[in-house]
Amino acid sequence: MAPARYIVIVACTQLVKTSAMLNMLGYCIDQDPGPTLWVAPREDDAKWFAYNRARPMLDDSPALARHKPTVSDDLTRLEWNLPRMFVRFVGANSPAALSQMPIRYLFLDEVDKYPAFSGREADPIKLAGERQGTFWNAKSVLASTPTTRNGNVWKYYEQSQQLVCHVPCPHCGRWLVMSLAQTKWPGGADPADIRRHKLAWYECQHCGGRIDDLVKLQMLARCVWAPRDHQITDDDIERGHVPFDTQVGFWLPRFYSPWLSGTFGSIACEFLQSKDDPPRLMNFVNSWLAETWQEKVEANTTDALAEHQAGYPQGMVAQGAMVLTAGVDVQMSSIYFVIRAWGAGWESWLVRAGRVETWQELEAELFLTKYPVGQWGETEWAVDEHASALGVRLACIDARYRKDEVHAFVRKWRDVARAVLGRDHLGGNLYSLTRLDKDATGRAMAGGRHAWHVDVSVFKDRLSRFIHAGPDDLGQWHLPADLPSDYLAQMCSEEKAIVRNKRTLQIKEEWVLVSAAAPNHYWDCEVYAAAAADMQHVAALRPGGKPTVYVPHAVSAPAASRPGKPREREDTPYRASSGGPWLQRRGRWMR
Numbered sequence: 001m002a003p004a005r006y007i008v009i010v011a012c013t014q015l016v017k018t019s020a021m022l023n024m025l026g027y028c029i030d031q032d033p034g035p036t037l038w039v040a041p042r043e044d045d046a047k048w049f050a051y052n053r054a055r056p057m058l059d060d061s062p063a064l065a066r067h068k069p070t071v072s073d074d075l076t077r078l079e080w081n082l083p084r085m086f087v088r089f090v091g092a093n094s095p096a097a098l099s100q101m102p103i104r105y106l107f108l109d110e111v112d113k114y115p116a117f118s119g120r121e122a123d124p125i126k127l128a129g130e131r132q133g134t135f136w137n138a139k140s141v142l143a144s145t146p147t148t149r150n151g152n153v154w155k156y157y158e159q160s161q162q163l164v165c166h167v168p169c170p171h172c173g174r175w176l177v178m179s180l181a182q183t184k185w186p187g188g189a190d191p192a193d194i195r196r197h198k199l200a201w202y203e204c205q206h207c208g209g210r211i212d213d214l215v216k217l218q219m220l221a222r223c224v225w226a227p228r229d230h231q232i233t234d235d236d237i238e239r240g241h242v243p244f245d246t247q248v249g250f251w252l253p254r255f256y257s258p259w260l261s262g263t264f265g266s267i268a269c270e271f272l273q274s275k276d277d278p279p280r281l282m283n284f285v286n287s288w289l290a291e292t293w294q295e296k297v298e299a300n301t302t303d304a305l306a307e308h309q310a311g312y313p314q315g316m317v318a319q320g321a322m323v324l325t326a327g328v329d330v331q332m333s334s335i336y337f338v339i340r341a342w343g344a345g346w347e348s349w350l351v352r353a354g355r356v357e358t359w360q361e362l363e364a365e366l367f368l369t370k371y372p373v374g375q376w377g378e379t380e381w382a383v384d385e386h387a388s389a390l391g392v393r394l395a396c397i398d399a400r401y402r403k404d405e406v407h408a409f410v411r412k413w414r415d416v417a418r419a420v421l422g423r424d425h426l427g428g429n430l431y432s433l434t435r436l437d438k439d440a441t442g443r444a445m446a447g448g449r450h451a452w453h454v455d456v457s458v459f460k461d462r463l464s465r466f467i468h469a470g471p472d473d474l475g476q477w478h479l480p481a482d483l484p485s486d487y488l489a490q491m492c493s494e495e496k497a498i499v500r501n502k503r504t505l506q507i508k509e510e511w512v513l514v515s516a517a518a519p520n521h522y523w524d525c526e527v528y529a530a531a532a533a534d535m536q537h538v539a540a541l542r543p544g545g546k547p548t549v550y551v552p553h554a555v556s557a558p559a560a561s562r563p564g565k566p567r568e569r570e571d572t573p574y575r576a577s578s579g580g581p582w583l584q585r586r587g588r589w590m591r
Contacts, residue, residue, distance in 0.1 A: 006139075008160050014261070095124075231332065308477055318349045321341035322344075335355065338525040347477075367395075396420045419450070459531050
């Protein structure tokens with residue numbers, strides 16, 4: 001197993017990141033020497049840090065003090081000529097210092113405060129990194145409090161393994177990642193009193209148990225670093241079974257601080273005092289939550305979503321629905337799904353939403369169940385005995401995780417299921433088909449795997465319009481009365497924000513996570529269900545139309561076809577959904 005090439009630390013202020021980097025520097029000096037460059041935002045910062053932080057570490061540690069040079073002139077503020085290596089401290093605004101010498105170790109501190117350009121040269125991070133080209137065992141460490149999604153540290157963190165700190169609940173024993181959403185305090189309490197009297201607590205997202213600050217310290221002692229969606233078990237901890245990558249990233253918000261500023265009361269107080277003041281709220285998000293700040297354009301709220309709940313139960317199809325589609329979000333240890341019924345004018349009703357553990361459970365929900373049509377009687381919802389029950393006509397299944405399993409499932413149910421990959425901005429196409437398996441000549445193999453690239457930004461916009469539609473608008477969007485407990489919260493996990501490119505100064509609107517800790521599985525499912533509806537030309541449905549009664553069936557083996565010519569008819573990317581199924585080209589009569 002190769003060592004990590006890049007280490008990325010995203011942390012709140014005054015919590016471990018610079019101290020961790022100093023410990024790494026000390027290890028290099030004592031155990032594995034090599035030429036080293038430490039980069040601060042400015043040259044003045046580099047001078048202060050070298051003299052007030054790094055030099056005391058060298059003096060106070062017996063293990064490091066024995067590596068000090070005998071000539072005092074070899075230990076200046078900005079350059080240490082040690083017996084086995086040198087360490088140079090520079091500012092990111094000095095291109096000459098960044099590109100002066102070959103280095104093995106590169107420490108980049110507070111990278112979000114770096115200038116976009118180093119003088120007239122390129123990005124200072126790239127400029128310094130090019131000095132490592134002669135070392136096969138080079139290593140770079142980047143650390144900073146985040147600013148925006150386009151900030152340096154967050155861009156590198158998103159390209160990394162993205163490890164977060166999992167701690168065990170003292171009540172149920174399940175592992176959790178702490179977030180602001182689960183921090184609770186008495187309603188109406190004064191923020192200063194919450195801090196002073198430690199009135200806030202943390203509520204376990206699994207069992208609802210109350211966790212106080214003293215118990216939190218015991219939880220932190222058992223911290224396990226793993227990806228957010230990784231399901232941790234005691235067996236995993238014993239075997240150290242955590243996926244590995246050459247670029248690892250660590251995310252550390254204030255919740256994991258053992259100091260006074262990390263108490264739940266301090267966090268709650270700071271939030272309450274900041275929430276109505278945008279500049280101060282931005283500081284709270286960056287410096288306390290270690291998350292990026294976005295200028296919000298459009299967002300959902302649980303109250304607005306709850307207004308869409310009607311009186312029907314899950315598992316029932318409303319009269320007027322003609323087509324059922326599904327969206328599936330596959331995670332490492334579970335599978336989320338929604339089934340939505342569609343009628344004329346893009347009106348839709350959520351039929352089922354849930355989470356399963358196995359593919360057998362998923363196919364039972366999607367393809368082995370026919371959902372009855374019902375109507376509202378005088379006192380309750382009753383099945384319409386004269387209407388045929390409906391089955392799912394098309395399911396779009398996210399293929400980012402567990403790809404082999406997804407493609408095997410889609411192959412089995414290929415008439416009613418498609419593997420999809422979400423993409424932003426496909427150049428005008430709503431979706432396009434990509435053949436994954438090709439022969440030596442580059443032609444698509446018969447029965448080979450394929451995936452549909454879906455422009456999720458378009459369908460997120462469409463879904464948001466449905467949610468915020470007025471009573472007379474197209475796309476009336478309905479929810480059942482008995483939703484899963486976390487459905488509404490997950491539907492509020494993303495917001496549309498203004499994203500600025502610091503280099504090109506371009507401004508664009510993008511859908512981004514409200515919080516790095518916010519799960520968005522049901523939101524993704526609804527997006528894919530809307531994409532499946534577009535693939536089924538729901539826009540062509542008319543009032544009084546006949547429902548699509550389709551009985552899906554599993555296929556044991558791919559049907560025979562000519563090499564290079566897959567059997568699917570929907571090969572052409574669609575730019576709009578204005579036509580009905582009768583416009584699809586099925587033969588040669590249109591030529």
